[in-house]
Amino acid sequence: MALAGGLAAPWAIPARAQATPVIGYLGSETPHRYASRLGAFREGLAQTGYLEGRNVSIEFRWAEGHYGQLPALARDLAGRQVAVMVAPGGAEVALAAKAATTTIPIVFEMGGDPIALGVVDSLSRPGGNLTGVSSLSVEVSRKRLEFMREVRPGTKTFAVAINPSSPTSTSQLKNLQAAADSLGLTLVVLKASTEEEFDGMFAAVREQGAAGLVFSSDPYFAYRSQLLAELAVRHGVPAMTQSRDFPMAGGLMSYGGDFHQSHRQTGIYAGRILKGEKPSDLPVQRVTKVELFINMKAAKPLGISFPSSLLGSADRILE
Amino acid sequence: MSRRPTVAAPRTSLFRRYFLILFGAVVTPLLIAGGSEAWFGYRDQRARLNDLLDAEARLASVKIEDFVEGIRDQLSWTVQLPWSETPGDRRRVEALRLLRQVPAVESLSLVDGQGRERLFVSRIGLNRIDSREDHSAKPAVLGARSDRVWFGPVTFIADSEPFITVAIAGNRAVDGVAVAEVNLKFIWEVISAIRVGQTGEAFVLDRPGRLVAHPDISLVLRADQAAQRPLQDLRSAILARPGQAAAGQDIRGNTVMAAMAPIPGLDWSVIVKQPLAEAFGPIYAALWRTSILLVAGTLLAAGLAYWLAQRMVEPIQLLEEGVARIGAGQFDHRITIKTGDEFERLADRFNEMAGELSVSQERSERINRLKRFLAPAVAELIERTGDDRVLDGRRVEVVVVFCDLRGFTGFSSRAEPETIIGVLREYYDVLEKVISDHGATLINYSGDGVMALLNAPVACSDPALRAVNMATAMQEGVQKLLDGWRTLEEGLGFGIGLAMGPATVGRIGSEGHLHYSAIGNVVNLASRLCSSAEDSQILLDRIAADAVRSQVPLAELEPRALKGFDQPIAVFSAVAGPAGRPARWQRAGRRPSYF
Numbered sequence: 001m002a003l004a005g006g007l008a009a010p011w012a013i014p015a016r017a018q019a020t021p022v023i024g025y026l027g028s029e030t031p032h033r034y035a036s037r038l039g040a041f042r043e044g045l046a047q048t049g050y051l052e053g054r055n056v057s058i059e060f061r062w063a064e065g066h067y068g069q070l071p072a073l074a075r076d077l078a079g080r081q082v083a084v085m086v087a088p089g090g091a092e093v094a095l096a097a098k099a100a101t102t103t104i105p106i107v108f109e110m111g112g113d114p115i116a117l118g119v120v121d122s123l124s125r126p127g128g129n130l131t132g133v134s135s136l137s138v139e140v141s142r143k144r145l146e147f148m149r150e151v152r153p154g155t156k157t158f159a160v161a162i163n164p165s166s167p168t169s170t171s172q173l174k175n176l177q178a179a180a181d182s183l184g185l186t187l188v189v190l191k192a193s194t195e196e197e198f199d200g201m202f203a204a205v206r207e208q209g210a211a212g213l214v215f216s217s218d219p220y221f222a223y224r225s226q227l228l229a230e231l232a233v234r235h236g237v238p239a240m241t242q243s244r245d246f247p248m249a250g251g252l253m254s255y256g257g258d259f260h261q262s263h264r265q266t267g268i269y270a271g272r273i274l275k276g277e278k279p280s281d282l283p284v285q286r287v288t289k290v291e292l293f294i295n296m297k298a299a300k301p302l303g304i305s306f307p308s309s310l311l312g313s314a315d316r317i318l319e
Numbered sequence: 320m321s322r323r324p325t326v327a328a329p330r331t332s333l334f335r336r337y338f339l340i341l342f343g344a345v346v347t348p349l350l351i352a353g354g355s356e357a358w359f360g361y362r363d364q365r366a367r368l369n370d371l372l373d374a375e376a377r378l379a380s381v382k383i384e385d386f387v388e389g390i391r392d393q394l395s396w397t398v399q400l401p402w403s404e405t406p407g408d409r410r411r412v413e414a415l416r417l418l419r420q421v422p423a424v425e426s427l428s429l430v431d432g433q434g435r436e437r438l439f440v441s442r443i444g445l446n447r448i449d450s451r452e453d454h455s456a457k458p459a460v461l462g463a464r465s466d467r468v469w470f471g472p473v474t475f476i477a478d479s480e481p482f483i484t485v486a487i488a489g490n491r492a493v494d495g496v497a498v499a500e501v502n503l504k505f506i507w508e509v510i511s512a513i514r515v516g517q518t519g520e521a522f523v524l525d526r527p528g529r530l531v532a533h534p535d536i537s538l539v540l541r542a543d544q545a546a547q548r549p550l551q552d553l554r555s556a557i558l559a560r561p562g563q564a565a566a567g568q569d570i571r572g573n574t575v576m577a578a579m580a581p582i583p584g585l586d587w588s589v590i591v592k593q594p595l596a597e598a599f600g601p602i603y604a605a606l607w608r609t610s611i612l613l614v615a616g617t618l619l620a621a622g623l624a625y626w627l628a629q630r631m632v633e634p635i636q637l638l639e640e641g642v643a644r645i646g647a648g649q650f651d652h653r654i655t656i657k658t659g660d661e662f663e664r665l666a667d668r669f670n671e672m673a674g675e676l677s678v679s680q681e682r683s684e685r686i687n688r689l690k691r692f693l694a695p696a697v698a699e700l701i702e703r704t705g706d707d708r709v710l711d712g713r714r715v716e717v718v719v720v721f722c723d724l725r726g727f728t729g730f731s732s733r734a735e736p737e738t739i740i741g742v743l744r745e746y747y748d749v750l751e752k753v754i755s756d757h758g759a760t761l762i763n764y765s766g767d768g769v770m771a772l773l774n775a776p777v778a779c780s781d782p783a784l785r786a787v788n789m790a791t792a793m794q795e796g797v798q799k800l801l802d803g804w805r806t807l808e809e810g811l812g813f814g815i816g817l818a819m820g821p822a823t824v825g826r827i828g829s830e831g832h833l834h835y836s837a838i839g840n841v842v843n844l845a846s847r848l849c850s851s852a853e854d855s856q857i858l859l860d861r862i863a864a865d866a867v868r869s870q871v872p873l874a875e876l877e878p879r880a881l882k883g884f885d886q887p888i889a890v891f892s893a894v895a896g897p898a899g900r901p902a903r904w905q906r907a908g909r910r911p912s913y914f
Contacts, residue, residue, distance in 0.1 A: 115477075124479040124542045140443055179445055283479055283540035288502055289422065290442050309408065313415035 021274050023058045024082030024104075026074055026097055028089045030064050033223040036245075037088060037263045044267020050274060065195075067092045067165065067220070074100035084273045087132075088266050090219035091117045091167045098130060105279040106130045109266045111137030111217045111242065111257055112168045114284055123284040131279040133265040135257025135287040137217040137242045141172050142179035144240045144255050147292070148212045149183055151238060151253070151304055155211035159188040161201055163218040166193075172216040193220070195227060202235035212238040217256060225249050238302050247295035247318055252302065258289040291315040333635060337628035345620035353613040357606055364602040372515070372564045372578035372591055372598070379513045379521040380580035380589040383532070386423075386509045387585060390501055391468060391487055393421050397497045398489035402431035411448065414440045423505035425482070430454045432493040454498075459486035463496045470585050473503065473525045475542045480504055481531050483585075504539070506532040519575075519593030524554055526586045538570060546570060553577050554588055566595060634662035641669060650677030709776040710835055712825025717775045718786040718817055718863060719842050720759065721849030722750070722793055723768035725812030734807065742804060743767065749796035757789035762836050768849070772837050775824040783819050783859075783866030787893050790815045790857040798855060812854020818845035819863035847881040848890065857893040864891035 025041075027034050042052060050056040059082055061073035070092055077085055078101040087097035087108045094108035098119060106129055108119060114134050120126040123134075148158055160176050162169050173189065180187045188208040190201045205213045213232070215221050221228065225245035232239040233250050240246075242256030265285055273279060294306060295318040311317065397413060414427050418440055426441035434455020439447035454460050462469030463486035471484030481503035488496045506523065511534040513521040523532040528551035530539050538546075549568045556565035557579040564578045569592055576598040579590045596603075634656045641654035650673050656666040686698055701709065724746070731739050747764065754761050754771050758779050762770040771789070774782035797813040804811050822839030841860075848858040864873050872894040878887035 122479075123477045124475075124540055136443055142445055143443065146445055182445060281541070282537050283542075285536070285540060286480060288425070288442075288480075288504060309412045309415050312412050313419045315419070 021056050021083040022080070023056060023270055023274070024077035024080065024085040025058050025060045026070065026077060026085060026087045026093055027060065027062045028065070028067055028070060028093050028219060029223045030062055031060070034062075034089070037259060040260045040263035041086070041088065041267040041270075044264035044269075045271050047264075047268055048271025048275065050271050056274065065220070065223075070096035071099055078104055084270050086266060086270050088263055089223070091119065092219070094119050094130075094132065095167070102129055104129060105273045106132070107266050107269045107273065107279070108132030109135075109262050111135045111219070112171075113138065116171065117167055120284055123286070125280065126282070126284050127280050129279055131269060131282040131284055133262045133269070133285050133287060135259065135262045136290050137222075137256040138168050138172060139175075140255060140257075140290050141214070141216050141242075142175050143290075144214045144242075144253075145176060145179050145185070146183065147253060147255055147310065148214050148238070148240050149185060150307055150310055151299075152211040153307075156184065157186045157188060157208070157210050159190050159205045159208060159210035159213045161213060161215045161221065162189055162191050163193050163216070163220050164191050166216075166218045166220065168218070169216065176214070176216065195224065198224075198227060198231055202231045202237050202239075205237045206235065212240070212252075215239065215241040217242040222256075222259075225251065233298070233301075236302060238304060244291060244293045244316075247293040247298065250295065250298055252295055252298045252304070254291075254293045256290065257287050258291050261289055262287040294318065332632075334628050334632040337631050338624050341624035341627050342620055345623060346617055349613065349616045349620065353609050353616070357609045360605045360609070361602055364599075364605060368576060368598055368602075369562070369564045369578070372576060372593065373562070373580075375513075375515045375519070375521070375591040376578040376580035376589055379510075379591055380582050382509050382513060383506060383523060383587070383589055384582050384584075386506055387470075387485070387582070390421055390423060390485060390499065393417055393424075394427075394485065394487045394497045394499055395489075397427070397429055398487060398494045401489075401491065401493035402437060402495050410438055411440065411446075414438055418442060423501050423503070424499045425502050426500045428454070428498040429495060430460055430498065431495040432491075434460055434496075437495070457498070459484050459498045460496050462486060463488040463498070464492070468584065473529060473531055475529075478542055479540045481529075481539060481542075503531055504536060507534070507536045507539075510534055511536075513591070515591045515593045516597055518597055519591060521589055521591045522550065523582075524550060524588045524590065528554065531587060550590070553592070554579060554590060557590070564598075630658075634658055634666065638662070638666060638669065641666070641673075645669065645673045645676065650674070650680065710826050712823060712827075714821055714823050715775050715778075716782075716820065717822045717824060717837055717839075717841065718773040718782040718819045719822065719837060719845035720771040720773070720786050720790060720815065720817040721768065721845045722771075722790070722797075722813065722815040723766070723849060724797075725814060725854050726808065726810035727767045730808040730811060738807065742800075742807075745800055746797065749800060750793060753789055753792045753796055757785050757792065759785070759789055760835065763834065770842075770846075772824070775822075775837060776835060781866075783817075783863045784870055786817045786819075786863065787857070787859070787867050787871050790817055790893065794855060794857060801854075814849060814852030814854060814856050814858075816845050816848025816850070816852050816858045817863055818842075818848060818860040819866060820844070820860075843883055844881070844888070847883065847888075851879055851881065851890070859891040859893060861889045861891070864889075867893075 031038070045056065052058050059077065059080060061077055063069045063073055074085070074096040082104060084105045084107060085097050085101065087093040087106055089109065091110050091112050094110055097106045097108065108114070108130060109132055112134070114120045114132065115123065120130055145158060162173055177187060188210045190204050192198055192201045202213070221241060222243040225241060225243045226249045228239065228241060229246050229249035229251035232252065238252050240253040240255065241251065242254060243259065244254050246254045265287065269282055272282065292314045293316050294310065294314045297319065299306060397417065410429065414429065417427060418424055426439065426444065428436055429438040431437045434453055435451040436447070436454050437449055437451070439450065459469055459471060467488050469486040473481050473483050476482050483501050483503055484498060485501050486496055486498045510521055510523065510532040515521065520534045522530060525531050528547065529542070529544065530547045530550060533539050547570065549570055553565065553567040553569070556567045557577060564576045566574060566576055569575045574595040575592040576595055577590050577592040579588050581588055637654055637656055641652060644652040652673060653670050654666040656663045686701060746767070750769050751761065760772040760776065762772050773779060773786050779785060793815060794813065801811055801813060818841045820839065820841030822837040822841045824837045826834070827836045828834050844860050848860060852858045859873065867873070873891045874894055876890045876892055878889050880887045
């Protein structure tokens with residue numbers, strides 16, 4: 001602490017004068033699954049001059065995949081009177097935090113539309129004690145269908161994976177259905193809200209004669225990219241999710257918001273609130289970057305060759 | 320210093336005056352120089368600040384323009400070739416590549432020569448290929464067709480994210496028009512990289528004054544018109560005085576200096592601002608420096624003036640004090656000033672004066688003492704020459720004259736003291752006058768007897784004759800008095816004896832009681848002659864008689880045996896002088912012996 005004044009930016013001094021502020025961090029999964037997100041979050045926090053263990057401490061609460069526990073964990077954090085509550089990883093987390101407190105500032109991070117989900121009333125002036133970051137993952141679900149069709153030209157039937165317990169499932173399904181209609185495709189809707197249902201879902205793709213599986217945007221799916229990639233490889237199903245983790249774990253493709261950016265921005269907002277800014281003054285930020293990842297290695301066993309238009313617009317091609 | 324209080328205290332002290340004059344002489348030019356330097360320095364710095372901010376604004380505007388130009392250049396690649404009726408995949412690949420290349424472009428719509436949309440690619444929405452929708456009436460298409468490049472107004476998606484539509488037409492109408500939706504959030508990378516000085520920033524306002532770009536992106540995303548009012552006011556302030564950096568408030572209420580540069584095609588304003596404290600930092604630093612120098616200079620001047628005034632006044636005070644002491648009679652006081660200048664000379668003069676005063680006082684005291692026994696003429700002489708060596712002891716030929724009253728002892732025992740004193744006063748008055756008139760030296764009084772000396776201490780010509788004349792005058796004066804006094808006492812008379820011969824003369828006596836006298840046989844002789852003289856008689860010894868024989872008629876009397884002399888002494892009597900009355904002894908019928 002003695003070095004903090006010399007090394008850290010000037011705002012570290014008032015922070016040191018008070019007790020070290022505590023950030024309440026509400027996670028829907030395990031620290032392991034959140035590792036890359038946490039890294040981005042800490043990066044953003046450091047950008048505003050806060051370093052965990054030096055001038056800020058973080059109190060974590062993990063739901064470990066049991067999203068039903070989120071409200072209780074959020075209330076627990078609220079009861080500890082943390083300086084700011086960070087609720088990243090989807091609408092469920094944000095809504096749980098929102099329900100737990102109306103006074104403690106909350107910074108959320110989600111892929112859906114925070115207005116449609118009833119988290120905030122306005123992006124520019126969120127009002128109340130919430131602000132946060134929204135990526136475009138939910139909105140671009142339909143683009144995944146478009147990409148999948150490009151990869152499997154000549155086929156008309158595709159499967160979409162929906163998590164019925166997700167608050168965005170209905171709107172995404174509607175969105176996907178509209179896209180399928182305009183693209184002239186037929187959709188097979190597969191539902192899964194637990195890991196146990198995943199295997200059956202992949203098996204159903206084949207059974208239903210779908211040319212590929214397009215995952216809707218959902219944190220439950222996103223945090224299980226590893227498992228999904230393994231299943232996709234095992235079942236020989238061309239699949240596409242929102243998260244880059246999926247192609248990196250052996251899946252075919254991904255298209256979705258840059259979670260690194262969104263989590264980093266969450267960290268920046270948490271830092272700014274610690275420095276005294278009011279969440280109502282901080283507009284909800286949309287992360288505009290949407291990234292396309294392609295795994296060439298995964299394409300080979302599936303007998304897929306990527307068209308040049310896809311290769312041209314890919315942000316990263318894994319070979 | 321008994322005289323001090325009589326000198327009125329000065330109205331103002333010399334020290335104060337000198338101090339003020341010297342201080343003023345140094346400080347006034349210093350203040351004028353410092354003040355003008357501060358003023359001109361301020362003006363120069365102010366002008367430099369204007370130039371600096373102006374240059375920063377233009378630089379920032381160029382950077383923003385480059386950002387827009389970059390997008391425009393990328394777009395222009397998509398309108399290089401004419402459209403054919405059959406859609407080719409090449410354009411789609413190009414358009415997708417553009418999306419990848421230019422992250423700010425969210426969607427791109429390509430319109431052919433007839434104004435039909437042939438391709439639409441988006442990051443978020445579904446792509447459309449060959450929809451052939453009629454876009455010919457859209458402002459973007461119309462604008463691009465007439466001006467080649469068209470920028471739409473800034474729109475805030477979901478009241479938050481600023482977007483602008485950029486449209487560009489190909490060289491030929493058949494090349495069609497490219498219309499792109501550009502997310503202006505991406506200017507953030509450009510605007511946040513701009514630093515004005517240490518903490519200064521740049522921001523961009525569109526024509527209606529909405530914040531388009533700001534290093535704090537959340538200010539843009541809030542799209543809060545009311546909160547952005549200060550920035551619009553700042554722009555108005557700059558526009559009110561073109562070419563001048565304006566002071567104003569930024570969105571957080573900090574006072575800033577700001578300058579502006581326009582972005583021509585877009586009708587946007589790029590404004591750079593710098594916190595006033597930082598912008599004026601060099602000015603304040605210069606002013607501080609000047610004021611510290613001025614204060615230091617003033618202190619130095621005060622110190623210098625104090626020292627100089629002290630140096631000037633100190634000798635004057637020493638002089639004043641010295642003069643006062645000398646004035647009070649302390650002639651041995653010396654004023655010590657070693658300044659090597661006029662003051663030292665003046666002090667030396669005063670010292671000389673004090674020495675001279677001391678000498679002259681000593682002399683006048685001595686002369687006052689001398690006057691008691693010297694004839695005024697002699698006293699004057701000694702006074703004039705300042706040389707009293709004449710009073711030193713020596714052996715000289717003198718004429719000693721003794722005279723006294725006869726029968727005075729009996730009178731004094733009978734008469735009243737007042738009468739005696741009165742008689743003696745008249746008697747001495749007459750004698751002193753006569754002695755003084757004849758240049759003789761009054762040696763002493765004792766009772767009614769008086770001793771006078773001629774030719775000493777001051778030599779005179781013909782001392783014996785003078786002595787005889789003096790004795791005659793004495794007889795005349797005293798006899799007149801005696802005529803009056805005989806009514807009081809019958810037996811009073813006055814006799815004189817004088818003798819001439821060598822005697823030792825000089826100041827005789829103790830330190831406290833010094834008087835001039837003569838010692839020698841001649842003194843005894845004169846005294847004895849006086850004692851043996853009768854009333855009205857003037858007796859001379861042989862030497863005196865020999866000296867005056869040719870001028871004064873003398874009568875040789877019988878030699879007399881005088882006390883203290885072994886042999887009878889030849890005695891002569893002076894007959895009445897030319898102007899004198901007949902001697903009393905003549906009237907008394909005594910017969911003098913004539914030679």
